[in-house]
Amino acid sequence: MLLSEPLLRMEGISKRYGGVIALKEADIAIRSGAIHAVLGENGAGKSTLIKIMAGVTAPDEGRMLLGGKDVAFSSPAAANAAGIVSVFQELSLIPDLSVADNIVISNPPRRFGMIDRRAQRQIAEEALNRAGASDIHPSSLVKDLPLSRRQMVEIAKALARKPRLMILDEATSALTRSDVEKVFSVLKRLRSEGLALVYISHRMHEIAELADDCTVFRNGRSIESYPAGTKTDHQVVELMIGREYKSVFPAKPGVEANKAPVLSCHDLSWGGRLADITFDARPGEIVGVGGLDGQGQRELLLALFGVLRDIKGDVQINGRGVRLSSPKEAKSTANSIALIPEDRKTEGLMLSMTVRENLSIAALGSVSRNGIIDRGAEAARIDELLKLLAIKAATIDMPVSSLSGGNQQKVVIAKWLMNRPRIVLLNDPTRGIDVGTKQEIYQLLRKLADGGAAIIFYSTDYDELIGCCDRVLVMYDGTVVRTLEGDDINERELIGSALNIAARPAERRATP
Structure with missing residues (x-):
């Protein structure tokens, strides 16, 4: 039972992509001054839900109320204007621009028709301070920053828009432990200031530390909403996967010391x-x-x-x-030797290419004869790995970018296993x-x-x-x-x- 009238309410939200149902009659209520965790496996509908919240895509059915009034966002800019901003797992920063340029890129301060660089720097400094990242220089080029610092800039960029509701999609997944602690401190302060926060994470200890309310999604449906702390981790996981949760880690058989x-x-x-x-x-x-x-x-x-x-x-x-x-x-x-890299989006996959092309790229030598790909050998090996890793793809000729995050990561692993x-x-x-x-x-x-x-x-x-x-x-x-x-x-x-x-x-x- 929510303690106050929600800032944002979504009722009966459904979304289809061709024959795939991404969301079906989903409900959620987000209140001001609270952190609302959205839980579920990859492909459960979380990403589609927040894309609808953020104006990236429109629902096929259902209604969305902001402050008690019906709203429909035709674009992210419309959602931003209404006070909803997002920090997605895939960064939206432009590497060749400065930190300050990225933070104010959608609405830079102007003077006499020109960008006011002094005001821009001041906005950037304030946003970085608010994000707990005052050590990042506004003039630094984004491409010169490590991944964890870029994520902090992304958070500062969202805060610079002075949101009423902020969505964080795996916002700490690229952060160092010290940066995670800073972000937690920032989020708790924003909550105390009355901001509504939607928080998506697969790290259960983060949910336990931060969340006030939780909603579990499975197969495109909102399964249950409950106050944080009222269910054990095992109960939550069983809601997420829809089956009994057994031991997470396989047994260690031991290794012969004389090998x-x-x-x-x-x-x-x-x-x-x-x-x-x-x-x-x-x-x-x-x-x-x-x-x-x-x-x-x-x-x-x-x-x-x-x-x-x-x-x-x-x-x-x-x-x-x-x-x-x-x-x-x-x-x-x-x-x-095979290396499964840190960042699947930038180091592990060619997002515009197909699942098949991504799987084959590291093993062309082993599935080719005289410089020509043996399509039979390639197909047999790909089929073997699709089954081994239980990769869910309608067809191997679909873009790898259309897969869920978990299935994309499986493709990265399978790509290197092609070489045995x-x-x-x-x-x-x-x-x-x-x-x-x-x-x-x-x-x-x-x-x-x-x-x-x-x-x-x-x-x-x-x-x-x-x-x-x-x-x-x-x-x-x-x-x-x-x-x-x-x-x-x-x-x-x-x-x-x-x-x-x-x-x-x-x-x-x-x-x-």
Whole structure:
């Protein structure tokens, strides 16, 4: 039962795309001064719902009331004018423009018919301060900022429009832990100022910390709305997936200690960012990489995939010394390495191309003869991977951009599995996808390991490292400060090691 008359009410909202029903008679009520979490698997209808709220698309049926009055937005500009702004998971920033230019791009301040640069900078500074990102310089080019800082600019851009209702779609998925804490502080302050916030996240701990009201969507329908904190995580997940929620992580069968490593690194170093990294990865093993974000984890994966130049140290694959000077060499038959990148939109997929083209691009050499693609071999391998990863696509000749986020991520993974790699590097692969798809990816990783692959799995989610990994390399300041195994893979040890604080032996023994 909502405590006050909602600012925004949507009733009986339906939307179809051809024969696909994206929303069916969905209802939701958003009140001022509250954070409303929208929960559901990818493809549940969340994105369509917020696109209708934001004026990106129009519903086929139903009504929307803002402040008790019927509204219909013909464009995002119309929604913005009514006080509804969005921060989408896919950034809308223009890389070659400055931070200030991006923040005021829709309505720059003018003086004598020209853009008032002083006023523009003042607006940008105020918006960045309000977003908890005062360390970002308004004159910086967006393309020079890391992904997490760009996301903060996106939030500042939304706040500069002085909204009544702000929609955040996985707005923290690209952020570092320190930035997430800043955003949480900002959202709580905005709530206290009376702003209505719609918050979409697959991270249940974020929902627990922030949300006042929750609505669960499944298969395009609004299943249930309830006050935050009145249901357990298991109950919420069962509402989302429509079936009993079983163990998230597959069992760890254990790895034979006497197996020869498929990958060995000794004193791996690079340009002041990586220092003296030494570890082995055996076939059948999932080796986690943890630590606070930005401690060299991504650089380690890039080094192993041949992206970085002038790497120092020794790398061996199956006991054979190698020099990985390019991704082409890394993914060759001799080395058989695959890298699942961090950002599926910009690094993993060609969004305008088809599912088939995206799946085949990394494996053209293995499905071609004399420079001509063997369509039979290609189709057989694609069909095998579509079934293995349960990718939901009406046809493989549809644009990959039309798939849900979870299915897009599966395509990124399947693309590299086309080569049947023996070493799989994963860079935070479950960021921004739903709990059901995460569970499928965890099962897949264990299946790949059971098939003899060595998995190097970087994750910013401690639960994933604890649940999935046989060992965890914790990185700090570009080096591995500790390797956790067995019962030592727990949250206390992960956090302590990430901060480079060595736990006392008695503490380690007492850790459950």
